[in-house]
Amino acid sequence: MNKMEVLAKLLELGEAFTIQEALDHLKIDRNLMKYYLKVLSEAGFIKRIGKGVYALTPDPKETPSIHEFVLTSLFIKPSAIAYWSALNYHGFTEQIPNIVFVQTTARKKRQELGVFGVRYKIVRIKPEKFFGIEKAWIEEFQVPITDREKTVVDCLDKPRYCGGIIEVAKAFREELGIEKLREYALRMDNSAVIRRLGYLCDYFGVDIDLKKPKTRNYILLDPTMPREGNVNSKWRVIVNVELEGLE
Known part of the structure; x- marks a missing residue:
């Protein structure tokens, strides 16, 4: 040949x-x-x-036109499209991030890289937090992506990778599996996730069985924003963002 x-x-x-x-x-x-x-x-x-x-590429003058999610699944293993990218994929936010967010359990020295003009943010997580992943068909490829409930929980765990609490709060306007959401939140083993989730569920009138925290310290509802705002004593959070209008 x-x-x-x-x-x-x-x-x-x-x-x-x-x-x-x-x-x-x-x-x-x-x-x-x-x-x-x-x-x-x-x-x-x-x-x-x-x-x-x-x-x-059949034309050497052109850059390969492969979808950025497909690229991720090929050069980062194991991996899953997550955070802000997954929020947008599931239709929870109309905001389109200019960077592809990927989570992996693999040890990568580089946290950011660029491929064919696309920027990738690679977030390494503990193996026990790598769950709740489904396969999405994109351009004849099956691409791993966090499911709807895991996407919400991940964003509550690391709000800086989803554009802040406002973006993940928009997901509560859509249908979510509340039992699965609760299970995932408990599996994350992070008090901040439980408290942020508990506050948002109360705000949006979602009935979820979560225990109130036994700590005296307060956390920011949105750690990407300044430390100011009203306090919620039930969930021990400082409500430093305005959610009005998202109901």
Whole structure:
């Protein structure tokens, strides 16, 4: 096979592929595969996006048009689209973040990176917090993304990655699985998540079985905002954002 025949076969795999997928599809020697990858890369038809992962373009003058969520699932493993990106995907917020938020349990030295002009924020979490993930079909790929309830809980855990409490509060205007929301919040093992969730449920009139905190200290409802506002003694939060109009 010449390089164009190899390119045609690789395009059958879609807009991106791994070396192993290419080997299985082309049924050629690994060294020969490396040679073709080198030749096609130099010609501009393929671009390396991660260890053993490549994106394809039939026109070397154009950047591969692969969806940014698909790219994430290919070069960060394990991973899930999360926080502000997941809020937008689930339709909880009309705001479209200019950065893709990804959570992973893998140890990554870089917390931010750019691929094909897209910026990614990589948030490392503890393995016990990596749950509540579903698969979304995007451009013939199954992409891991936090489900509706886990997205809310994650944003209450780290509001700085969702644009603040106002953005996650908008989710309470939509239908949520309250039992699942409660289960997820308890699994996070974070008092701040319980308190923020408890306050928001009270505000939006959502009946959820959560125990009041036994601590005397107060936390900010929105840690991205100044420490000022009324206090809520039930949940021990300082209400430092205005939620009026979101009901």
